Amino acid sequence: MSKSDPVDNNGPRRAIDIVREGLEKRYRAERRFRRNGFLAITISLFSLFVLFASMIINGYSAFWQTYIRLDIFFDAELLHQEALASADYDGLVKNALQTVFPDAQNRQERRDLFKLVSSGAAFELRKRVLDDPAIIDQRKSVWVLADDDVDMLIKGHQGRNLPESERRINNRQLQWLDFLKAENRIEKRLNWTFLSHGDSREPEMAGVWGATMGSFLTLIITLILSFPIGVAAAVYLEEFAPKNRWTDLIEININNLAAVPSIVFGLLGLAVFLNFFGLPRSAPIVGGFVLALMTLPVIIIASRSALKSVPPSIREAALGVGASKMQMVFHHVLPLALPGMLTGTIIGMARALGETAPLLMIGMVAFIVDIPKGFTDPATVLPVQIYLWADSPERAFVERTSAAVIILLAFLIIMNAAAVILRKRFERRW
Amino acid sequence: MKKLVVLSVTMAFLFIGLAAVFAGSARDTISIVGSSTVYPFATVVAERFGKGGQYKTPKIESTGSGGGFKLFCAGVGVEHPDITNASRRMKDTEFETCAKNGVTEIVEVKVGYDGIVVANAKSAPLLKLTRKALFLALAKEVPDPKGGEKVIPNPYKTWKSIDASLPDVKIEVLGPPPTSGTRDAFVELVMEEGANSYDWIKALAKSDVKKHKAITNGIREDGAYVEAGENDNLIVQKLEANKNAFGIFGFSFLDQNADKIKGSLIEGMEPTFENIASGKYPVSRPLFFYVKKAHAGVIPGIKEYVAEFTSDKTWGPDGYLSEKGLIPMPDAERKAFGEAAKNMTVLKSLK
Numbered sequence: 001m002s003k004s005d006p007v008d009n010n011g012p013r014r015a016i017d018i019v020r021e022g023l024e025k026r027y028r029a030e031r032r033f034r035r036n037g038f039l040a041i042t043i044s045l046f047s048l049f050v051l052f053a054s055m056i057i058n059g060y061s062a063f064w065q066t067y068i069r070l071d072i073f074f075d076a077e078l079l080h081q082e083a084l085a086s087a088d089y090d091g092l093v094k095n096a097l098q099t100v101f102p103d104a105q106n107r108q109e110r111r112d113l114f115k116l117v118s119s120g121a122a123f124e125l126r127k128r129v130l131d132d133p134a135i136i137d138q139r140k141s142v143w144v145l146a147d148d149d150v151d152m153l154i155k156g157h158q159g160r161n162l163p164e165s166e167r168r169i170n171n172r173q174l175q176w177l178d179f180l181k182a183e184n185r186i187e188k189r190l191n192w193t194f195l196s197h198g199d200s201r202e203p204e205m206a207g208v209w210g211a212t213m214g215s216f217l218t219l220i221i222t223l224i225l226s227f228p229i230g231v232a233a234a235v236y237l238e239e240f241a242p243k244n245r246w247t248d249l250i251e252i253n254i255n256n257l258a259a260v261p262s263i264v265f266g267l268l269g270l271a272v273f274l275n276f277f278g279l280p281r282s283a284p285i286v287g288g289f290v291l292a293l294m295t296l297p298v299i300i301i302a303s304r305s306a307l308k309s310v311p312p313s314i315r316e317a318a319l320g321v322g323a324s325k326m327q328m329v330f331h332h333v334l335p336l337a338l339p340g341m342l343t344g345t346i347i348g349m350a351r352a353l354g355e356t357a358p359l360l361m362i363g364m365v366a367f368i369v370d371i372p373k374g375f376t377d378p379a380t381v382l383p384v385q386i387y388l389w390a391d392s393p394e395r396a397f398v399e400r401t402s403a404a405v406i407i408l409l410a411f412l413i414i415m416n417a418a419a420v421i422l423r424k425r426f427e428r429r430w
Numbered sequence: 431m432k433k434l435v436v437l438s439v440t441m442a443f444l445f446i447g448l449a450a451v452f453a454g455s456a457r458d459t460i461s462i463v464g465s466s467t468v469y470p471f472a473t474v475v476a477e478r479f480g481k482g483g484q485y486k487t488p489k490i491e492s493t494g495s496g497g498g499f500k501l502f503c504a505g506v507g508v509e510h511p512d513i514t515n516a517s518r519r520m521k522d523t524e525f526e527t528c529a530k531n532g533v534t535e536i537v538e539v540k541v542g543y544d545g546i547v548v549a550n551a552k553s554a555p556l557l558k559l560t561r562k563a564l565f566l567a568l569a570k571e572v573p574d575p576k577g578g579e580k581v582i583p584n585p586y587k588t589w590k591s592i593d594a595s596l597p598d599v600k601i602e603v604l605g606p607p608p609t610s611g612t613r614d615a616f617v618e619l620v621m622e623e624g625a626n627s628y629d630w631i632k633a634l635a636k637s638d639v640k641k642h643k644a645i646t647n648g649i650r651e652d653g654a655y656v657e658a659g660e661n662d663n664l665i666v667q668k669l670e671a672n673k674n675a676f677g678i679f680g681f682s683f684l685d686q687n688a689d690k691i692k693g694s695l696i697e698g699m700e701p702t703f704e705n706i707a708s709g710k711y712p713v714s715r716p717l718f719f720y721v722k723k724a725h726a727g728v729i730p731g732i733k734e735y736v737a738e739f740t741s742d743k744t745w746g747p748d749g750y751l752s753e754k755g756l757i758p759m760p761d762a763e764r765k766a767f768g769e770a771a772k773n774m775t776v777l778k779s780l781k
Contacts, residue, residue: 085483119750123481162689201474201754224442278509280457282489367473369480369487370459378459378489391492391661393470393686393755398663 055409059402065191065204066146066154068117068180070096074129076137084129089122090114093144100185101176112173118145120205143187148203148396150177154186157395168395194403198369199385203396206389208404210371214284214364214379215353217372221288222295222352227345229292230299234341237300238307239329258297265294266358274362282363282378290358295348302344306337339426346419350412356383382408457508458730460488464498464515465611466660467544467680468717471751472515472739478750479738485731490515494660495611502720503528512725512732516718517544517611518618525780535723538777539736540767541745543757545681545706545714546616547693548603554673555597557589557694561712564696565624566592567601568655570648579630584650604658604665605649605678613649615715616678620696622646623712666691681706681714682755706757707747714757723774733774740771 072092079087097113098104104113121144128135128142149168152158154177164171180186198210241247269290273279279286310333318328359365365384372379380388382404389401462472469492480487493501495516502514503524520528520538528536548559566572567589571581589596606613625646626632634642649655658665658677665677666687676694681701684693693701696713705711719739726732743749747758758764769775 115753158689167689168686201470201477224439228439274509281461281509282491363491366489366491367469367476368489369477378461388492390663391466393662393683395686 052409055402055405059399059404059406061155061157062194062399062403063191064155064188065193066151067143067187067189068146068150069141069143069185069187070117071099071139072096072125072142073139074125074136079129079136084133085126087126087129089125089129090119092125093117093121100180109172112170113176115147116150116173116176118147118204119202120145120200143189145193145204146186148394151204152395153177154188155399157399194400198371199367199380199388200369201367203392203394203400206397206400208382208385208407210368211380211382211385211404212407214287214368214372215381217284217375217379218287218291218381219349219353221285221375222291223345223349225288225292226295226299226348230296230345231303231341233296234300234303234307235329235334238304239325239333254297254300258301261357262294262355263357263361265290266361268293269358270361280376280378282366282368282380283376284372284379285375286362287359287364287379287381288375290362291352291355294355294358295352298348298351299341299345302347303337303341306340306344307333309340310336339422343419343423346415346422350415350419353381353411353415354383354408356381356387359384382411459486460513460729460731460735461511462488462490462513462515462719463493463501463511464491464513464719465495465517465717466492467495467517467612468515468541468719470682471541471717471754471756472719474751474754475739475744476735478744479731479735482738485734488513488731488735492660494609495614496609499524499527502722503531503533505531506533506722506724508728510722512729513719513721513735516720517715518614519716519718520720520777520780522780525777533722533724535776537721537723537736537771537774539719539721539740539771540759540763541717541719541739541756542751542759543706543714544717544755545701545711545757546612546619546678547681547684547701547713548676548678548696549669549684549691549693550676551669551673552690552692556692557596557676558698559596559694560593560697561620561624562627563589563592563596563624564620565627568603568605568649569621569625569645570650571645573628573631581645584652584654587654599674601654602656602672602675603654603678604656604668604675607657607659610660612678612680616713617647617649619713619715621649680755681757685755703752703757716759717756720777721771721774723776726774736771736774740768 070093073095074092075095078091078095082088094110094114097117098110101113104110124144125142146154149158150173153160153167153169153174158167158169160167160169160174169177177186193205194207196209197205197207200206237247237250269286273286273289274281279289314332314336315328318332319325323331356365359381363378364380365388366378366380367388368378368380370377386401386404386408389397389404460476462476464472469490473490476488476490479485491511495518498511498514498516499520501511504510520536525536528534548557548564550557566584566586569584572584572586574580574582575585586592586601588598588600590598605616626635631642631645634645658668662677662679662683665679666683669675669677669691677691681693681703684691684701685703695701696711699705699711701711701713706714721732721736738744741749742764745751745756745758745764749758752758759767
């Protein structure tokens, strides 16, 4: 007994052995748990990484656009046949192309030649002439947008090694393009069109600016409506409302509303805002109302928990020095709870930014080219634009869809990062 | 200071509210709804029309032919759409609903044809199908293979079991959902024709209309036909991944993705632009749009939009819509519909 004996398997089990075995089991369980936790985080980060990587790989090429340099002669004869705004600018482009390639003779060849340049080139020339009529009868070197099929070929998305029948660019067009490249007439430039234009059927002229403005206008309405009402409701429910069955019922309803599928709000918007109130279809104002209804429960819940987190000592101290209930709430409790409320609001806004389903029923899922200027102009939002482009057959829209997703993700990351920073900076720990 | 903030916020609210109320009564953008098949063509025309500078670009929603008619026939007024696109003709029931809600002056304009193709991956074998084979592959109930004039639930699991010349692979077809006009057209052009190749089913069309319709319109629900939604890009991706699957969609998608998919032959005809235009490829359907004449003077630009759509440089054989995959109508038909559109000839009845 006094000897320091090693584990004696022949004798009865000693207490220390039992304890040691149990300890080993616990350590193993803890290590297993930590490993599983680490694995979970790794898997989620990996999935996130795969999402971002696939979007970036598919979409980064959309930020460059192929341009072709043509020597355009602004022929006065051609332009003055009609009013300057409706003259045949296509003709200027066609003449310039024919000058470079005089060997394109029959109709099919000429059509193939003109297909190399985007139909937007004519509008670019028209803009130049209308801005500065002095360039008429002059020869200028203009970089015009190439057609989206050419763009896809140059970027390597449509292989030139495929047999001709499977390509959108035939062999003759390929020869012409090689010639233009040899003459340094083909260049890839930053795609500013993507960031400054609205939607278009021609991929080379399509941009996200219309959708971005629509999102911006819609979110402003959402913010103006949901933030004051949400905060006021939360303050009332938390500070002033009596604790009885009615307020319990209200609280249950608000919590449930936060979980209602978003398309239900769209149906509500259709029935109430469009059919009953007669507001214009596809307008950001209706979108804003619908999204405000959706964001309201989230803001109320976040604000309530922010108010709950303000310790009672603050309230009692305020009341103790003689403040009235209103003064106590608005001068002492509310400012302290504000960071939490703002965080909840920003997260609610970020969720509203990414919503598509409720806007479907009120008509914001539509092809809208003009950039919306007011709250009642027809508009669409960024996630809807992504959805519409994902449905289009043109190959060039694949990369633009991914690029638009990158832009949307960037906005969401900025908003959520702002929420986190706000929380970190202004949060008070009691 | 605080009072000023509160006051200005309230004024902002009021202003927005008033603006909404007043602006709602003066819409200057043409509102178009309807078919997702006509959508790619209508959007091109709308964009060109808008670029002309005089009118705002029309707003076009892709709601499906049925959904479009529902919105269109809801009434006359600024809050209702002006034009609806359709990949099939208006039904009698829809015409009656329109009349009931006050939409009595409707102008029908056919814009061209669109082919429906049954496509599979480029690397998979090319199939030579007939409409009868497609009916037997996709219908819910088919004539008993043993013979006799009765139908049984579809027993065919592989293409080979229908026709020995077809490959021995499981039947798997990705097609449009019931809300799609493409499905309606597919049923009308392929399933009905395939079913009517059996004389006794054809005779049923006169004797027992309901039973005839049940046989021709029923699509199998046991997993061989998969409703793949409206997103044709997704169908193309799925076809690339699964070499044995087939997809049903419009010709324009085949045209744009010829490096990834190919269309099966139907009754010996390849789905090409020329074959569809000449009528040799049997599965092609007309595309329409319908205009409310009552809106033509009120919303600016409707007549001009219709004129843009019905001009030869748009819908003709050399027009820009044919580049996008629309099959133009023959000259005489084009002229007739062009005249009707220009004069806004009202549709009297659907006969």
